[in-house]
Amino acid sequence: GAVVSQHPSRVICKSGTSVKIECRSLDFQATTMFWYRQFPKQSLMLMATSNEGSKATYEQGVEKDKFLINHASLTLSTLTVTSAHPEDSSFYICSAEGTHYGYTFGSGTRLTVV
Amino acid sequence: GENVEQHPSTLSVQEGDSAVIKCTYSDSASNYFPWYKQELGKRPQLIIDIRSNVGEKKDQRIAVTLNKTAKHFSLHITETQPEDSAVYFCAASPNAEKLVFGKGTKLTVNP
Numbered sequence: 001g002a003v004v005s006q007h008p009s010r011v012i013c014k015s016g017t018s019v020k021i022e023c024r025s026l027d028f029q030a031t032t033m034f035w036y037r038q039f040p041k042q043s044l045m046l047m048a049t050s051n052e053g054s055k056a057t058y059e060q061g062v063e064k065d066k067f068l069i070n071h072a073s074l075t076l077s078t079l080t081v082t083s084a085h086p087e088d089s090s091f092y093i094c095s096a097e098g099t100h101y102g103y104t105f106g107s108g109t110r111l112t113v114v
Numbered sequence: 115g116e117n118v119e120q121h122p123s124t125l126s127v128q129e130g131d132s133a134v135i136k137c138t139y140s141d142s143a144s145n146y147f148p149w150y151k152q153e154l155g156k157r158p159q160l161i162i163d164i165r166s167n168v169g170e171k172k173d174q175r176i177a178v179t180l181n182k183t184a185k186h187f188s189l190h191i192t193e194t195q196p197e198d199s200a201v202y203f204c205a206a207s208p209n210a211e212k213l214v215f216g217k218g219t220k221l222t223v224n225p
Contacts, residue, residue, distance in 0.1 A: 034212060043203060043217045044158065093157060095213070103148070103213060105157040 002028050004096045006106030013084055013113055021079045021109045023094035029074035030096035034103075035067075038091040050077055084113040116141040116208050120216025128224050133194050135219045137204035138186040146207040147187045149178060151200045152218075158203060162189070194223045 003026040013019050023033060032051050036044040048064075050056040050071035058064045068080040077096075081088055093108040117140040127133050139147075145166040150158035164171045164178045164187065171178050175194075180187040191198055201220050205213040 043215045046212055046214070049212055091155075102163075103160070105159075107157050108155075110155070 002096070002098060002104040004094065004104045004106040006094055006109060008109060009107060010110045011112070013111070015085055015113055016083055018080055018082045019084055019111060021092055023077045023079070023096065023106050025075045025096045025098065025104070028098040030077070030098050031074065032097040033071055033077035034095040034097070035069060035079050036093045036095065038093060044093065081111065084111070086113045089113045116144055116206055116214040118204060118206050118214050118216040120204050120219060122219060123217065124220045124222070126222045126224060127194050129194060129196060131194055133191045133198070133221055135189045135202055135204070135221070136186060137188070137216050139206040140185065141206070141208045142185065144206040144208045147178070147180060148205050148213070149189045150203045150205065152203060153200045196223050196225050199223045
């Protein structure tokens, strides 16, 4: 089956620094990758949709200059949280969509900004 | 855009009983409806899905029904077990685009 690898699983960073999260589709080509954020006891909220080689489409209310998304290849997308602040602490999770596999989620990244 | 409502937010059942979670959606163009199970701190796991050309789908103890006219779909879990305890999310996808999730249902199965 389809596997999506996400790293790191946990990261603690200081306020004002940047953090990069990677999402890789291991055995299929992901035409589209989605980035979600999930606060404790809440649902997954879509942040942005990215297609390989093009700019990401951000959901309303998500700052594109703060959450930088790169989808340079069909197997890799990255999310960089720039100038992180404590309110950015959350569970970030990617999902990759391939032609034959539908939506497959990564294992998530727990970000804590101190 | 699509809006998905999910009820109830919490559900507690006795082991062996059935559990039903209901979702409604707003966009008649949505044609894919997956259900995910998420354990604490882990990724959502697809447990069953249904497409708009099907009214019902069953996989062992889990079934999903879809009423396109009413724009609602439901998850049915029979003979519940303690390991079924988790948060369950429904989702809808308009035109094979992004998934829009419901707010989740915390299911507790009491032994």
